[in-house]
Amino acid sequence: MAxxxxxxxxxxxxxxDHPKWAGRCSECGAWNSLAEMRLPGGKSPARExxxxxxxxxxxxxxxxxxxxxxxxxxxxxxxxDRVLGGGLVPGSVVLLxxxxxxxxxxxxxxxVLGLQDRIECLYVTGExxxxxxxxxxxxxxxxxxxxxxxxxxxxxxxxxxxLAACSKSLPGLMVVDxxxxxxxxxxxxxxxxxxxxxxxxxQLVRFAKxxxxxxxxxxxxxxxxxxxxPRVLEHMxxxxxxxxxxxxxxxxxxxxVKNRFGAANEVGVFGMTDHGLKPVSNPSAxxxxxxxxxVPGSVVMVTRExxxxxxxxxxxxxxxxxxxxxxxxxxxLDQNRLAMLLAVLHRHGQVALFDQDVFLNVVGGVRVNxxxxxxxxxxxxxxxxxxxxxxxxxxIFGEVGLAGEIRPVPGGPERLTEAAKHGFTRAIVPxxxxxxxxxxxxxxxxxxxxxxxxxAVDTF
Numbered sequence: 045m046a047x048x049x050x051x052x053x054x055x056x057x058x059x060x061d062h063p064k065w066a067g068r069c070s071e072c073g074a075w076n077s078l079a080e081m082r083l084p085g086g087k088s089p090a091r092e093x094x095x096x097x098x099x100x101x102x103x104x105x106x107x108x109x110x111x112x113x114x115x116x117x118x119x120x121x122x123x124x125d126r127v128l129g130g131g132l133v134p135g136s137v138v139l140l141x142x143x144x145x146x147x148x149x150x151x152x153x154x155x156v157l158g159l160q161d162r163i164e165c166l167y168v169t170g171e172x173x174x175x176x177x178x179x180x181x182x183x184x185x186x187x188x189x190x191x192x193x194x195x196x197x198x199x200x201x202x203x204x205x206x207l208a209a210c211s212k213s214l215p216g217l218m219v220v221d222x223x224x225x226x227x228x229x230x231x232x233x234x235x236x237x238x239x240x241x242x243x244x245x246x247q248l249v250r251f252a253k254x255x256x257x258x259x260x261x262x263x264x265x266x267x268x269x270x271x272x273x274p275r276v277l278e279h280m281x282x283x284x285x286x287x288x289x290x291x292x293x294x295x296x297x298x299x300x301v302k303n304r305f306g307a308a309n310e311v312g313v314f315g316m317t318d319h320g321l322k323p324v325s326n327p328s329a330x331x332x333x334x335x336x337x338x339v340p341g342s343v344v345m346v347t348r349e350x351x352x353x354x355x356x357x358x359x360x361x362x363x364x365x366x367x368x369x370x371x372x373x374x375x376x377l378d379q380n381r382l383a384m385l386l387a388v389l390h391r392h393g394q395v396a397l398f399d400q401d402v403f404l405n406v407v408g409g410v411r412v413n414x415x416x417x418x419x420x421x422x423x424x425x426x427x428x429x430x431x432x433x434x435x436x437x438x439x440i441f442g443e444v445g446l447a448g449e450i451r452p453v454p455g456g457p458e459r460l461t462e463a464a465k466h467g468f469t470r471a472i473v474p475x476x477x478x479x480x481x482x483x484x485x486x487x488x489x490x491x492x493x494x495x496x497x498x499x500a501v502d503t504f
Contacts, residue, residue, distance in 0.1 A: 053078040054238050059276025079274075081231070081239030116305075117216075117258070120158030123314060123323035124151070126352075127285060127298055129306015132217070134256040136305060137249050139223075139278065141263040141271040142287025147296055147314070147321055148262050151287075152219045153180055154320050155260070160195045163216030166209075170201040170225030184320040201225045201235065203244045207251050214255060220248065222262035224272065241273040245280050278302060289409045295330060296321065297410060300350070309413075310350030328355035328466055331408040338436055341428030344468070345420035345441045346459035347412050353455060353462040355439070357407040358417060360424035365401045376406030377417060385422055385444060392448030392494045395426060416453040418444035419472070422494070423501055435504045437469040440497075442477070448494040452476030460486060472500055 053062040055078055060071035068075050116131030125131050128138070142148050149172075156165040169177055174197050181195070196213070200206050203226050210218060220226070226244040227235040234240070245261070252259040261281070264272040269286075271278065278284050284302040289295060298312045313327040324330060332344060332355055341360040346353050358377075365371065374382050382404060390396045404421055406412055419442035427434055441459060443451040453459075456477030463471055464486040471488050478490040491497045 052081055054081050054242070054274055054276075056238060056274045059242070059274045059279070079238040081233060081237065081242070117159065117163065119155045121151075121155065121312075121314075121321075121323050122325065123312030124155065124298070126350075127300045127303075127306075127310050127312040128283065129300075129303055129310070132258045133282070133305045134216070134258060135253050136283065137252050137259045137261065137281040138283040138285065139261045139263050139271070139281040140285045140287065141265045143265060143269075143291060145291040146287045146289065147291075147316060148287055149221055150180065150184070151298075151314070151321050152221065152260055152262065153177070154184060156195055156217060156219055157181065157184070159217060164196070164213065165217045165219070166196050166198060166213070166215040167219045167221070168198045168200060168206055169221050170199070171222055172199075174199050183318075201227060203228050203247050207247060210251065210257070211255075215257065217258040217260070219260045220262065222264060223248075223277075224264050236272075238274050241277060245277050249280055288411060293409050295324065295327075295408060307350045311352065311354075328462065331356045331410060332466070335436075338433035340431050340433045341424050343420045343424040343427065343434060344439045344463075345412075345417055346439060346463055347410075347414060347416060347441075348453075348455045348459065353458045354410075355462060355466060356410050356412065358412075358420045358424050359405045359407060360421065360428045361401075361403040361405075362397060362425055362429040363401045365399060370397075370399060371401045371403075373402075374404045376409070376411045377404050377421065378413070381415075381418070382421070384446070385418060386425075388444055388446060388448060388494065389422055389425065393422070393426070393498055395429065397425065397429060400429065414453070415443040415451075416441045416459075418442065419450060419474075419497060423472075423497065426498065426501070434501065435470070437467070438472070438504070439463040439468045439470070440472045442472070442474040442491075442497075444494060450474045450491050450493060450497060460488065472497055 053065050055069040057074040057077045058072040060069060062078055065078055069077050116133055118131045119125055140148055156167055159165055177197055198209060223241060223244060224236040227240050228243050231239050231243060248259050266272050282304045286299045286301055288297045288299060294316055296314045296316060300308055300310045302308055313324040314321040315324050343358050344355055345358055346355055372382055386397055402425060420440045422444060423440055443453055445451055452474040457479055460471055460479055460483055464483050469485060469487060471486055473488060473490060475490040475492045478488060489500050491500060
């Protein structure tokens with residue numbers, strides 16, 4: 045008699061299992077997030093544990109564990125190594141997501157082409173043919189046939205066949221492009237479903253840990269920009285990277301949102317060229333416009349991405365809105381925070397913009413997620429509203445509270461040092477970020493309240 049298949053409902057957001065469908069997940073509270081998945085028949089995990097008769101695993105005290113420096117393999121791309129925390133770790137699983145056409149496959153192909161002379165690499169493609177991958181390699185300017193360690197390719201979507209092939213050759217690094225195309229015959233669901241994604245990723249993680257193989261996985265993203273599939277995928281892997289930026293733009297940003305072997309929120313900047321992605325070692329120089337003369341609404345701030353301070357330009361446009369319903373729009377900043385800053389400017393700066401259209405933009409396609417952009421955004425909006433440009437050589441950063449106070453932000457000395465290195469001569473910063481020693485060539489103006497910052501700007 046055929047085994048009866050079991051059905052469960054899994055939350056796409058948190059990965060929690062439910063015995064029946066419900067409109068809302070009881071674990072994370074997400075609505076309409078439960079998807080049906082079919083499980084193979086057989087004993088339940090609880091019965092298997094209860095009836096376990098094999099050798100019991102050994103429990104080890106933490107003091108008995110031998111700890112050594114984690115070996116890393118350089119990818120050959122400095123910006124990617126920075127995001128990964130210094131390089132690729134054997135046995136790690138990295139999930140890379142991004143919009144279509146952003147350059148995920150190009151980046152990973154460049155990585156394996158740079159590593160194939162040192163370790164054996166396997167590129168598994170489920171979306172493209174072998175000819176398409178080879179053509180992309182030649183477009184990158186690489187003579188595939190003339191390399192000492194020739195890259196091996198595999199066109200397959202069945203996870204059992206992929207792991208069987210890898211078990212024979214046992215490469216040091218494997219790229220899976222993409223996880224949404226893989227499936228297992230143990231499940232009847234279609235490739236890309238919640239159950240298939242979960243099982244395929246679980247098998248890849250087990251294989252990587254058992255054989256110390258580096259696994260790089262490409263993942264699709266939804267229209268909201270999040271990785272497609274259940275959020276449990278991000279918990280299963282060691283590192284989660286996001287490719288950000290406009291596919292038609294020249295520069296791309298890769299961000300680490302999770303990293304078990306390095307700092308999270310680290311970013312790497314790449315430039316797209318005819319020969320692939322090129323690392324940008326000094327991103328501050330490319331994100332600054334350097335206008336010929338000062339323009340209203342333009343402020344330079346120092347953001348901190350991971351361990352790297354980076355100068356970016358915040359632009360504001362404040363214009364009269366005929367009639368009611370003024371617009372508020374942000375690009376690269378939190379739109380909800382813009383509404384809060386406008387209220388603070390009205391209450392503590394005596395500047396009302398309720399009848400004005402307000403647009404905020406971070407130049408270069410960078411997304412700033414930290415509160416250090418608050419003071420720069422307020423001063424940029426004030427400059428545009430008054431049609432009064434700020435002097436060149438001025439940099440501003442600081443968090444603004446609801447009471448109008450200017451709060452310090454992490455990494456103040458590093459931010460000021462980065463500004464001085466790029467030739468800035470003045471800085472308006474929170475009083476808590478005032479450096480203990482003067483910085484050569486940089487005048488630091490420390491403020492504690494919004495009215496002090498506005499007064500300092502009026503004196504220029």
